[in-house]
Amino acid sequence: KAGVTQTPRYLIKTRGQQVTLSCSPISGHRSVSWYQQTPGQGLQFLFEYFSETQRNKGNFPGRFSGRQFSNSRSEMNVSTLELGDSALYLCASSIGRSEAFFGQGTRLTVV
């Protein structure tokens, strides 16, 4: 059974650009959550999608957005990138309130 797949694994972008990250959940998992991990702030919740609807949102500016498709795959977008957006972005999937499985993350570097 394939795990949570995130693409790309590494990304370098310039300030002011936008970026789209992709997450394919484990087959059958309809809940997808996104987290930002930085050395200073640790792991912080961005948002959660279930059946193509955003059900929960963390405390991030509107530059951070996401969506989920009918096959449960999810994308997150960050517009007008800032240096502080450099982080490891993690996606996690689960079936309802069961164990959550994280992907390996996308390492975003903003220069």
Added chain:
Amino acid sequence: QQQVKQSPQSLIVQKGGISIINCAYENTAFDYFPWYQQFPGKGPALLIAIRPDVSEKKEGRFTISFNKSAKQFSLHIMDSQPGDSATYFCAASKGGGGADGLTFGKGTHLIIQP
């Protein structure tokens, strides 16, 4: 406002010893308390989780102790092994499970010396 406080930040334990990591939370609405293990270059992996209706849960060498009145919970790793060397995160959420809306502690970097 840090809703989940984790200590210590780093910990060195001898092989075979007991590793203990502590967390304290503020929000009494939290009803799900998982512990995650993360190795370099990998995403966090769920180790063990507890809900507030029990005071202790054990899975193999890993035990969670939960004190609802003190709003504290801890992870005990018995017979610690070098392969346990990783970063450990406690977390809490109101969702009853899953990965939705988890509030994480800052992490503990655990080193098990052979």
